[in-house]
Amino acid sequence: MSDITLHDIRCHGLNGLSLHVGDQEFFVLVGPSGAGKTTLLNVVAGLMPHEGHIMVDGVLMDGLPPHMRQIGYHFQDLLLFPHMSVKHNLRTALSKRRMSGTEKDHRISDMVDLFRLRGLEDKRPDQLSGGEKQRVALARAIVSAPKVLLLDEPFSSLDFRTARYLRLELKRIHARLKTTMLFVTHDLEEARELADRMGVMMDGRLEQVGGIEELMFQGKPGHSDFLEKPNIFSCTYLKRLGNGLVHVQWANQDLFIPEDGGKPFSRVFIHPRDVYISPYPPPGPPVNRFYGRITDMRHAAGVAHVDVAVMDHHVHAEMTSEQAQSLSLSEGDSVYGILKLRALHGC
Numbered sequence: 001m002s003d004i005t006l007h008d009i010r011c012h013g014l015n016g017l018s019l020h021v022g023d024q025e026f027f028v029l030v031g032p033s034g035a036g037k038t039t040l041l042n043v044v045a046g047l048m049p050h051e052g053h054i055m056v057d058g059v060l061m062d063g064l065p066p067h068m069r070q071i072g073y074h075f076q077d078l079l080l081f082p083h084m085s086v087k088h089n090l091r092t093a094l095s096k097r098r099m100s101g102t103e104k105d106h107r108i109s110d111m112v113d114l115f116r117l118r119g120l121e122d123k124r125p126d127q128l129s130g131g132e133k134q135r136v137a138l139a140r141a142i143v144s145a146p147k148v149l150l151l152d153e154p155f156s157s158l159d160f161r162t163a164r165y166l167r168l169e170l171k172r173i174h175a176r177l178k179t180t181m182l183f184v185t186h187d188l189e190e191a192r193e194l195a196d197r198m199g200v201m202m203d204g205r206l207e208q209v210g211g212i213e214e215l216m217f218q219g220k221p222g223h224s225d226f227l228e229k230p231n232i233f234s235c236t237y238l239k240r241l242g243n244g245l246v247h248v249q250w251a252n253q254d255l256f257i258p259e260d261g262g263k264p265f266s267r268v269f270i271h272p273r274d275v276y277i278s279p280y281p282p283p284g285p286p287v288n289r290f291y292g293r294i295t296d297m298r299h300a301a302g303v304a305h306v307d308v309a310v311m312d313h314h315v316h317a318e319m320t321s322e323q324a325q326s327l328s329l330s331e332g333d334s335v336y337g338i339l340k341l342r343a344l345h346g347c
Contacts, residue, residue, distance in 0.1 A: 265346030
């Protein structure tokens with residue numbers, strides 16, 4: 001068993017936080033910058049003093065130095081040694097383990113294969129791509145076979161395609177190793193793809209814990225404003241095209257969405273930030289488009305929240321207030337819209 005129990009954790013930035021992460025669970029904490037996510041990881045890793053109690057695998061961690069906690073940590077800044085090769089970066093994580101040189105070589109070789117780093121072992125970090133460096137950092141965090149792996153926004157600096165690939169790789173590795181993982185991010189899409197369960201942090205407090213649908217779709221009381229409610233559309237037609245796309249109809253509009261593992265669904269969702277609207281017809285092919293009228297528009301904290309009526313349906317879009325002003329958008333205006341294909345999902 002490698003579960004984590006945090007009881008009434010208090011320090012600068014954390015205000016009486018309690019949490020239980022189950023054995024082999026992939027738990028994701030979301031929240032805006034300054035919520036205390038990284039502080040919590042540092043406390044669990046033994047890098048910051050705290051009040052309260054931390055238990056891993058039933059063992060009290062309070063007062064133990066980091067190297068005795070059997071906890072791996074993937075830092076946001078990677079912290080790879082620039083003068084060392086990939087294999088020597090991995091070896092540094094085993095420096096305090098009582099293992100023979102041969103055992104360390106076998107462990108490093110296993111990580112090279114698991115993280116698909118074969119052929120890169122003798123390269124330095126400055127000779128690697130961003131995605132390759134992330135894989136090395138992940139391999140280094142897990143080469144010592146920790147009971148728990150902490151991950152601090154590991155993909156935030158990567159482009160969409162690379163981040164998406166590495167999220168799939170991380171899920172593959174988690175399924176194989178069964179390591180308990182505590183992952184923090186401000187990206188709700190990452191949370192949706194990775195989490196077994198999710199928690200929402202605001203101002204050093206854990207506001208809510210639950211399943212993805214419970215937190216993102218049902219809007220229970222106590223829901224943080226950070227979790228914007230997605231648009232949810234009921235499908236009147238659905239056909240799998242066999243090329244990675246599904247054809248659905250909503251409001252007499254043809255929509256194409258990515259096929260997520262062939263799971264059955266009758267609705268699609270998209271977050272407001274992935275809905276683009278403009279008073280001008282958009283260029284390009286007429287895919288995932290709609291036409292409607294602005295029924296409500298409000299501004300809060302530099303964000304414009306725009307409600308658009310599309311026949312008898314409604315779409316909520318978000319953009320910066322500056323963007324809305326540059327487009328001269330106001331209530332009653334007719335607008336054209338695009339639903340970002342890669343942001344549409346079945347549910």
